[in-house]
Amino acid sequence: MSTASAMPTPMISSLQLLSTGLEQFEDPKLFKLVVGTLQYVTITRPNLSFAVRKVSQFMHNPLLAHWKAVKRILRYLQGTQEHGLLLHKCNDYRLYGFSNSDWVADLEDRRSVLGYCVFFGANLVTWFCRKQTTISRSSTEAEFRSLVACEAEITWVKNLLSELKIALTTAPSIFCDNLSTILLTANPVLHDKTKHF
Incomplete structure (x- = not known):
C-alpha cells in the first residue's frame, strides 16, 4: 500500500x-x-x-x-x-457543536446514522458517529435525535468545564442543517405531532 x-x-x-x-x-x-x-x-x-x-x-x-x-x-x-488533531491555545471560551443525521441511508436495516462534533473555542474536543438505536419515521425525527445527542454531550462538556473552574464567555450553540428540526426546537406548539419520538 x-x-x-x-x-x-x-x-x-x-x-x-x-x-x-x-x-x-x-x-x-x-x-x-x-x-x-x-x-x-x-x-x-x-x-x-x-x-x-x-x-x-x-x-x-x-x-x-x-x-x-x-x-x-x-x-x-x-x-x-x-x-x-491540532489543539491551539485560545482565549475564546465558546462551546459549540454541529449535529447531522442521514435518514434511512442504510439499505439493510433502514436505521439512520447520527453524528456530531463539539468544539471548545477553535479546538475539536469530542465527536460521535453511530447508528441510531431505533428507526426514524422522518428526517426531522432523525435530525432531532442527533441534535439531542449533541446537546447531551455539550451539557456534559459544560459541566466538566465548570468543575475545572473554566467560565464560558457565551451560551453554548448547536448548528443543524434541517429547518424542520430547528423550528421544532424553537416552537413548543409543534411538539403535538412529535409524541412518538
Missing part, C-alpha cells in the same frame, strides 16, 4: 455496502485485523469515523467490495499522514 496513489476522501459518498454478495474476501482474519487497527486510528482522526464505522459492520462476513472500501480508507490515510 505504500506505493498506492492517495485518495482525496476515505469513502465515496454514494457507496452502498451490503452484507450479501457473491465474491467473498479470501482472508477474513486480515480484514478484521486491518479494520480493528483503523478503529484505533479514529481516536486521532475523527474524519475517518463514518467510513470505519461503515466497514466495521461487515467483520463477520467480509466481501470483496468491503475489502475495496477498506483499501480506499488506507489509500486516503497514506496521502494524509500529516493530518490529525
